[in-house]
Amino acid sequence: MSGEAGFDREFVLGELIAARDADELCAQLTPVLGAPVALLDATGAPFGTAAEPPGAIRAPLVLELEPLAYLACACDAAALKAAARVVRWGLLSRARFRMVSDLHLEAVRADYAKLQQQNEALRASEAKYRELAEALDAKVKEQVRIIDERQRQLYQAERLASIGQLAAGVAHEINNPLGFVTSNLSSAERYLAQLEALREYVPAERWKTADMDFVLEDFAELISDSQQGVARIARIVRDLKGFSSVDKPDVQLANLNEHLESLFAVIAGQKPAGVTLESELGPLPPLTCLPGHLNQAFLNILQNALQAVDQHGTVTLRSSATDTHIIVQIDDDGPGIAAEVLPHIFDPFYTTRGVGGGTGLGLTVARDVVLTHGGTITADNRPEGGARFTVELPL
Incomplete structure (x- = not known):
């Protein structure tokens, strides 16, 4: 396959997205569109485990002027069309990545074929052989450097995805008890006002002996300090989620x-x-x-x-x-x-x-x-x- 043919090739859905990724995509779009979503291939057959919902409308995912797939959902047509544009963009990015990868593979194969021809010519002259061997060694080192760089980039992408998932879990686990504490502190404020109202019903000597004025004052300060601490935790969680972009799609x-x-x-x-x-x-x-x-x-x-x-x-x-x-x-x-x-x-x-x-x-x-x-x-x-x-x- 020539580089030009590889650049012009037409993809099928299965080359750009795995079935498990299609299931995850449908699961993520369902709360956005407010109804179950299914991904269909170019023939209209379900791709993944999600079947086409009853009464669903379809939005085509057009790649190279032809529908590559369809999004199916019983929801507002404009919203479905907007979602399809976003998904199409992602599929287009993957298609371009595949095309670039194919072109790079063809280039490597072409370089390898050229080096084989040069190796045959080297047999005629030992001096020529040494010169071209040094050039080959330099090219191999450059290819190793490029491969190492690509592997490092892939590792970093996986690492960042793991960090995002970890941050999402931490934020979720913190938010739940944070809600309980915030609610309880609000209740404690109301109870404090009720305790203060008991002053007229408690004998002055007993009130003074129990040092209730100090207790109530200190209790109010403790509640205020706790509320400030809860607000600070909430801000930290919000900043953490914003930093990791855990609530948003990758691109x-x-x-x-x-x-x-x-x-x-x-x-x-x-x-x-x-x-x-x-x-x-x-x-x-x-x-x-x-x-x-x-x-x-x-x-x-x-x-x-x-x-x-x-x-x-x-x-x-x-x-x-x-x-x-x-x-x-x-x-x-x-x-x-x-x-x-x-x-x-x-x-x-x-x-x-x-x-x-x-x-x-x-x-x-x-x-x-x-x-x-x-x-x-x-x-x-x-x-x-x-x-x-x-x-x-x-x-």
Whole structure:
């Protein structure tokens, strides 16, 4: 199959999504559309375990001008059509990924065939053989580097998905008892008012002996402190969910500033007391991205900046936009990056910290996430001192 033929190929539904993923997709869309949802293939047959609901209408998922599949649901037609557009986008992304993978495989096969021809020619000359062997060795090393990078990206994607699931479970488990405590504190406030009303019915001497004035005053302060603590826990859970994007689909149209604000709230609890965090967030257009992955990338850069300033200094987060890109800058006023370190700062496992001070993968992961979004990340020293990391993401 030629590269052009691979690029023009037509996919069937089963090549882009597994049956278990189809079941999960239908389960997630059901509460959104308010009715059971089924995924049908191009022939109208159920794909997965969900059967077409009675009285359902269908919304086609069109890929390359032909319906690849249908969403079936007995719900509002406009809502179903909107859901189909979102699902189609995901299928289109998977189709493009498959096409790129096929093209890459064909390119590797073509390179391998070319190397075989060169190997035959090498037999005529020992000098020529050595020269081409060195070139082959360089290509193999580059392929190994690319494979290692892809494996690292896949590992990071799985790790981020696990973090999201963990955060969702933690948030759910905390929210339930949090509701009980909030309700009980409200009841305690009402009971306190009733206790205060007993003053006129209790003999003054007994009231004074029991020191009830102090008890009631202290009880009110205890309730107030507890309510503030509950509110703080609720805010932490909200920031955690916002940071991990656990309540949203993987790919979405996001306001990056909202995620940066949640990230700032999360990392504020990690900074030393002498470090100042500042943010200068400018207006940004919506960005189609994987917010959880970008959050992890920016978290890694911010943690690196916090380590650079150590116990005293300032870390500043800025965001702005041009006609074509969103720009995020993270500055610190630490010692800056040494000239011999700067070329290697994004290399896997490269670290200037001592044993136990880090894995050397934080900035590598940040670079991989940014590259996955089609963006760029650079590191430089600022003229006024300290380091600056700049991330540019295409709109």
